[in-house]
Amino acid sequence: MSKEVLITVCTGTGGIASGGEDVLAAFREALSSAGITASCRERCRVQRVGCKGFCSQDVLVDVAVNGAITTYRKVRPDMVARIVSEHIVAGMPVAEWVVDGSYHAFHEKQKKVVLSHCGVIDPEEIQSYRAVGGYGAAERAVLSMTPEEIIAVIKRSRLRGRGGGGFPTGLKWELCARHTADTKYVVCNGNESDPGAFMDTSLMEGDPHSVIEGMIICAKAVGSHRGYIYTKAEYALAVKRLNRAIEHCYAAGFLGKGIFGSDFDFDVEVFPAPGAFVCGEATALLRSLEGKRGMPSAKIWRTAEKGLWNKPTVLNNVETFANIPKIIEKGSQWFSRLGTERSGGTKVFSLSGKVRNTGLIEVPIGTTLREIIFDIGGGIEGGKACKGVHIGGPTGGCIPAARFDMEVDYESLAQAGSMMGSGGMVVLDETSCIVDTTRFFVGVIQGESCGKCAPCRIGTKRMLEILERIAGGRAKEGDLELLEELAHSIRETSLCGLGMTAPNPVLSTLRYFRDEYEEHIRRKRCRAAVCKALLTYSVVESACTGCGACKRVCPADAIRGTRKKPHRIDANLCVRCGTCLDACKFNAIMKV
Amino acid sequence: MEKTLQALVDECRDTRGNIVSLLRRVEDHFGFIPEDAVYWLSRALDIPASRFFGVATFYSQFHLKPRGRHTIRICRGTACHVKGSEKLISRVLMELDIPPDDDTTPDLTFTIEKINCVGACGIAPVAVLDDEIVGNATLHTVLNGIRELKKRS
Known part of the structure; x- marks a missing residue:
């Protein structure tokens, strides 16, 4: 019987961490020993793909038999043999391991444009990207x-910078194209450092070619012949896959001299940066790319x-570039209709917490929280009450659950005291x-x-001290007012975007x-x-069985008691680490 | 050391005196940036040592002190923070007997590093033991991993 089988295994950072590479190897081995690969040769393929998005169910594996796709969740190498023998050989999917309703609900309201290839194609093979156009x-x-x-x-599509600022991309390109400098640069900002954001990384890992393609189109539009992708050296997998993609492009004639057989030259290089949050800011990034300290300038x-080495430079975010090929391919009207009146398209968010x-x-801009x-x-893990969601990284703001009917776009988020940022969404519940x-x-x-300007260098330090006082139970009346005053002055007087947005988390939480x-x-x-200094740990005597598990793990020797009798915590010795709470199997440790 | 440094400088000839690229190669080669290397480069390239130190101290991935043979990175991203990575770090530091205000065991076996985000928030908290990523990390899984590394070395 002739069958066409395609198995795709998620190998994004999350997928690999959950054992994606082992699953991939297990499939390759199981298939060759079952004789499948031998019997239908090219008709059976195993492929690695980038992030499929639903990281909490990793490793996700898609098995497509004659085009009918079945998705398995939380696949481990020892499950592979059964999937191969029952599903691929006998034709019966292993029902108990197939994804449930939450997987479909997760995808239903999404609209994948930028991520349309992520999790579908093999990011390490250019042919795979070519095959989808x-x-x-x-x-x-x-x-x-x-x-x-x-x-x-690009202007008609109403695409706006996805790095957070939201500057219209077409306008930016036009400003650069107008200049008649001999050298111009196209720079891709992949310095995603927001703790809690992994969209750009996942894109660079899962669909590196779309970023490069966007940069080629930009280069042609503004007349540039040199591009850089600035990313963090820590993102080893992204750096590796980008470099591989660039190598393939040179071999195929899509980069280098006379690309696509034209007389247009364009070179791209990856710059793995040694890590600094502030380098996400435009002027700081360019200084860093020049090999200096990444400090912003006015x-x-x-x-x-005047950008890199004082030459006209287009600096766009990874996601912005990844949008470009889709817009050229499907037209500006299609793109602008996806979003709201003021900004077209979709936005990728990393949902965590x-x-x-x-x-x-990925959702159309204008979707509600x-x-x-x-x-x-x-919804929330364990059915707890939702407190709010923090959007836009550390310099973003917190939006309370009461305002969840708000539509997400650049303006509404700014009004609510937060910002789009690069798109990290961290959900907080009643235990946060x-x-x-x-x-x-x-x-x-x-x-x-970075320490260049005083408001940010000294001001944020003072804000932190006040917050530490509050969390430590040492705050005094008037601290909140002082905090507010500080926040306003920092916002007004800082040099760069980092300082100007630094007070956002303080002001938004004080507001709500x-x-x-x-x-x-x-x-x-x-x-x-949560706040350690305000907590006391104690033993609920009625629930304590005296098993001694807490006593054994306590790093401070603060727990006393004889076996099979209720134990006690010495509040003077307790360092409030919470280890006993985790160790107790009888819910007998209470923290208030 | 001079020979190695000369080779590294030669590799960087076409990068317009890019100090970041040069220091990255030094760090990759030695595992940290030795002070002597900076002085040597400063003389050889006629660039003030202060500029090298300025760059080296600015970026979190450059180190002026020797590092442990194994690096344990624990993510301090928001998602990991919300899921308790702070506690994880303080417990690991305690278990490895690393003195306060330091990040490396005195015998240079382990270095604990806090990083801002690994990009795997979906499986927070995350620890990276050398190159191996541990998702949904607990004190138990991290310490097990550390024991494995110890056995291997």
């Missing part, structure tokens, strides 16, 4: 479109006019403390402040969760039971 848009742009035409299409010139379905999602968190995200998360964000910002701050200050109480 890849490089068709770049070829058309290079061979048969004028720069003006390309820019007009924006007297737009980078489109205390939500049931974590992963990489409720749809994202409850329909796609499946607002003061603690804010302290965490300000701590990140403070550590990453002031009562929680006041409770910390006046009643010395943390309702989420």
Whole structure:
């Protein structure tokens, strides 16, 4: 019987961490020993793909027999043999391992444009990208479109920068194209450092060619012959796959001299940066690319006019570039209709935190937060109450559950005191403390402040101290007012975007969760039971069986008691690490 | 050392005196950036040592002190924070007897590093033991991994 079988295994960072490579190897081996590969030769393939999005169910495996796709979740190497023998050989899918309704609900409200190939194609093979129409848009742009035409299409699509600022992409290109400099640069900002964001990484890992294709089209539009992809050296897999993709492009004649047989030259190089949050800021990134300290400078010139080595430079985010080929391919009208009136297309978010379905999602701009968190995200883990969602990384803001009917776009988020940022969404539930998360964000910002301007360098430090006082139960009346005043001055007087947005987490949480701050200050109480200094651990004597598990793990020797008798925690010795709570099997440790 | 450094400098000839690229190669080769290497490069290239140190101290992935043979990276991203990575770090530091304000065991076996985001928030908290990523990490799985590494070395 002739069967066409295609098995795709998720090998994004999440997939690999859950054992994706082992599953892939297991499939290859099982198939060759079952004689499948031998009997139908090219008709049976096993392929690695980038992130499929639904990371909490990794390793995800798609098995397509004659085009009918069955998705298996949480696949381990020892499950492979049965899938091969029952599904591929005998034709009966293993029902108990197939994804359930939450997988379909997760995908139903999404609209995949940028991610349409991510999780479908093999990111390490250019042929796989070509097979889905890849490089068709770049070829058309290079061979048969004028720069003006390309820019007009991008402008009409209403695509705006996906790095967070939301500057209209077409306009940016036009500003750069207008300059008649001998050298111009196209730079891709892949310095995704927002803790809690992994969209750009997943794109670079799962569909590196779409980013390169977007850059080629941009180069043609603005007349540039040199491009750089600036990303973090820590993202080893992304760097590896980008380099491989670039190598393939040179071999295929899509990069280098006379690309696609035209007389247009374009070279691209990956720059793995040694890691600094502030380098996501435009001027800082360019200084870093030049090999200097990545410090921002005052924006007297737009980078489109004076950027890298003082030459006109287009600097766009990874996701922005990945959108370009789709717009050229399907037209600006199709794209602009996907979004809202002021901004076209979709936005990729990484949904994480205390939500049931974590992963990489893509929705049309203008989708409500409720749809994202409850329909796609499946609500809160363990049925707890949702407190809010933090959007836009450490310099973003927190939006309370009461405002979840808000449509997500650049303007509405800014009005609510948050920002699009690069698109990290971290969901907080009733066991997350607002003061603690804010302290965490300000701590990140403070550590990453480059130190060039005083408001950011000193101001964030002072904000952090106040927040530490509040979390530590040492705050005094007037601290909140001082915090607010500081936040406003930092916002108004900082040099770059990092400093200007640094007060966002403070101001947004003070706006929506002031009562929680006041409770910390006046009643010395943390309702989420997170802030260490305000907690006490104690043993519930009626539930304690005296098994001694807590006593054995306590690093401070603070637990006393004889076997089979209720134990006790010495509050003076307790370091409030919570290890006993995790160790107790009888719910006999209580923290208040 | 001079020979190695000269080779690294030669590799970087066409990068317009890009200090970041040069230091990255030094770090890759030695595992950290030795002070002597900076002074040698400063003399050889006629660039003030202060500029090298300026760059080296600016980026989180450059180190001026020797590192442990194995690196344990624990993510401090938001998603990992919300899922308790702070506790994980302090417990691992405690278990490895790493002195406060330090990140490396005195015998240079392990270095604990906090990183901002690995890009695997879906499986938070995340620890990276050398190159192996551990998702949904607990103290138990991390310590097991560390024991494995110890056995191998």
